[in-house]
Amino acid sequence: QVQLVESGGGLVEAGGSLRLSCVTSGRDFSGSDMAWYRQAPGRGREFVADISGRDSITHYSDSAKGRYTISRDNAKNTVYLQMNSLIPEGTAIYYCDGTRGNYFDGYWGQGTQVTVSS
Numbered sequence: 001q002v003q004l005v006e007s008g009g010g011l012v013e014a015g016g017s018l019r020l021s022c023v024t025s026g027r028d029f030s031g032s033d034m035a036w037y038r039q040a041p042g043r044g045r046e047f048v049a050d051i052s053g054r055d056s057i058t059h060y061s062d063s064a065k066g067r068y069t070i071s072r073d074n075a076k077n078t079v080y081l082q083m084n085s086l087i088p089e090g091t092a093i094y095y096c097d098g099t100r101g102n103y104f105d106g107y108w109g110q111g112t113q114v115t116v117s118s
Helices: none
Strands: 003-007 010-012 018-025 035-039 046-051 058-060 068-072 079-081 093-099 112-117
Touching: 003 093, 018 035, 018 093, 018 112, 035 079, 046 068, 046 079, 058 068, 079 093
Parallel strands: 010 112
Antiparallel strands: 003 018, 018 079, 035 046, 035 093, 046 058, 068 079, 093 112
């Protein structure tokens, strides 16, 4: 059964840090490119970062570069997003998902709320 379960969100002050986790179930995780997205109220989903399944090659949005780090642990079927130097504009629900039409693509999960106070 395909599942994506995000956790680790919360309320932090500007300048603080959070580490998000996305635990997946299913198959072929190690071969699947994965991504983090975020969605603020009244906004569409925005790409944050992705990581390839084979070589852990990463890409980041301009807003995430230098502040966020995406990583994965294939033994745990888990994707992480370390967020540093958080600003109020980072307030959103954060989701993980597969990419490029792979096994996990489109399942999203429930997301985890990140709220950054000023």
